[in-house]
Amino acid sequence: MTDILTIDFQADTLVLCDTLTERATGNGLIVCRCRFPPCPGHWTKFLQTVLVRPAGPVTARWRTLDAPENQTVSLSGTAFHLIPADRPVRIEWDGCDAALIVALTPGFVEATTASMVKGRAQRLEPCPVVEDSVMAETASLLAESLSQDADRAAKSADQIGVAFALRLFEKHGIDDSSTPHFSGGLGASRQRRITAFIDANLDRTVPLSEMARTVGLGRSHFGKAFHASFGRSPYQYLHERRVEKAKELLLNDRRTIVSVALDVGFSSHGHFTKVFRNVTGMTPSQFRRDRV
Numbered sequence: 001m002t003d004i005l006t007i008d009f010q011a012d013t014l015v016l017c018d019t020l021t022e023r024a025t026g027n028g029l030i031v032c033r034c035r036f037p038p039c040p041g042h043w044t045k046f047l048q049t050v051l052v053r054p055a056g057p058v059t060a061r062w063r064t065l066d067a068p069e070n071q072t073v074s075l076s077g078t079a080f081h082l083i084p085a086d087r088p089v090r091i092e093w094d095g096c097d098a099a100l101i102v103a104l105t106p107g108f109v110e111a112t113t114a115s116m117v118k119g120r121a122q123r124l125e126p127c128p129v130v131e132d133s134v135m136a137e138t139a140s141l142l143a144e145s146l147s148q149d150a151d152r153a154a155k156s157a158d159q160i161g162v163a164f165a166l167r168l169f170e171k172h173g174i175d176d177s178s179t180p181h182f183s184g185g186l187g188a189s190r191q192r193r194i195t196a197f198i199d200a201n202l203d204r205t206v207p208l209s210e211m212a213r214t215v216g217l218g219r220s221h222f223g224k225a226f227h228a229s230f231g232r233s234p235y236q237y238l239h240e241r242r243v244e245k246a247k248e249l250l251l252n253d254r255r256t257i258v259s260v261a262l263d264v265g266f267s268s269h270g271h272f273t274k275v276f277r278n279v280t281g282m283t284p285s286q287f288r289r290d291r292v
Contacts, residue, residue, distance in 0.1 A: 009103040028108025029161035036099035037091040045088040048103035052081040058095030062128040078136040082127040112165040185228035190215040243279040
C-alpha cells in the first residue's frame with residue numbers, strides 16, 4: 001500500500017524527519033537542520049513551503065505527481081529543492097543525508113508577499129534545483145541564527161526570513177494565470193477567500209451563487225471577475241482542484257476509484273474519469289498504475 005506522508009515543521013516532534021539539534025522558529029518561518037529525505041522513495045508532502053539545501057553534494061531522484069517518471073538531478077551545497085505546501089513529491093538522495101530546511105507557513109507567505117501580489121494570486125511550482133546566489137547567502141545567515149539563543153534566533157528568523165520570502169516570490173513566483181490581469185477581476189483578498197472556500201468544499205456540489213456570496217458579489221459579476229483573475233471559469237478551477245486532491249487519494253491503493261470520486265465531489269465513476277482525463281490526459285486507473 002502506498003500513501004502520502006505528511007510532515008509539519010511546526011510540530012513539536014517531526015515524524016519521520018529527525019531534527020538533529022537545532023531549530024529556530026520565527027513568526028511563521030522555521031529554520032532547522034534535519035535528516036532528509038524524511039522517508040526516501042515515499043510520497044511526501046509538507047504543510048509549509050519548504051526550501052531544502054543539502055549539507056553537501058547529492059544526486060537526487062525527484063518526482064512530482066504530475067511527472068511521468070523520476071528526474072535525476074545534482075545539487076551542490078548551495079542549491080535548493082523547492083517544495084510548495086501541500087504539493088506531494090517523491091525524493092531519494094545519494095550522498096549526505098543532512099539538510100538545512102527553511103520552511104514558510106502559508107500565513108507567513110501571505111503576509112510577507114501581499115505587497116507584491118497587486119491583485120493577482122501568485123503560486124510556486126515544485127522545482128528540483130533552485131540556484132539563486134542571493135537566497136543561498138540569505139539561507140546561510142538563517143543557518144547562523146541556529147547557534148544563537150532561542151529569542152535572538154527567533155528575531156533573526158523574522159528579520160532575515162522576510163527578505164528570503166520576498167526574493168523567493170520575486171524570482172520564482174508565477175502568476176496564477178498566464179492571461180493579462182484585467183480590471184474588474186477579484187482583488188487579492190477575495191481571491192484568497194474564494195480559493196480557500198473551494199478547497200474546503202471539494203467533496204460537494206457548490207452552486208455558483210454560493211461561491212459568489214462568499215466574496216460578496218452577484219452571480220454574474222462573480223463569474224466574470226473570477227475568469228478575469230484566474231483565466232478560467234469557477235467550475236473549471238473547481239474541477240482542477242478536485243483532480244489535484246484525487247491524485248493524492250489515488251496513491252492509496254486500498255481505496256476504490258469510486259470512493260475517491262465520491263470524496264472529491266463526483267457523483268459517478270464515469271463523470272470523474274471524464275474530468276480527470278480532460279485535466280491530466282490519462283484515466284484515474286492509468287495514473288494510479290504509474291505511481292503506486
